[in-house]
Amino acid sequence: MRRTPTCVLIMGLLLSASMALTGMIANAGSAEKTTVDESGTWTVFVYLDGDNNLEDLAIDDLLEMEAVGSKNGVTIIVLLD
Structure with missing residues (x-):
């Protein structure tokens, strides 16, 4: 065994x-050499779980990100659950 x-x-x-x-x-x-995209674009994915006592804070965070918006080579994608 x-x-x-x-x-x-x-x-x-x-x-x-x-x-x-x-x-x-x-x-x-x-x-062969691999090229790197140096254009400076970023995509930020944010997941907020607000199905509890932190829902108000999650909504505040969402509104702050919405106020900044997606610009200057930065794209913000938010999923608020």
Whole structure:
């Protein structure tokens, strides 16, 4: 019975190593440079859970974000629950 956990551990390690090596080999041929978008645009996702005694504060926060709005390269998306 002692050999079963050892075999499972060894098989798990072999599987993990093969998956890691497969990813490394697949990316080895793609040496092209990746470009990064440096336009300075941001998207901020906000989730507010106000189904409790904090509902008034959540609404106040929502109104503050609405007053600022989405501008200057920043987009604000709010879900108030």
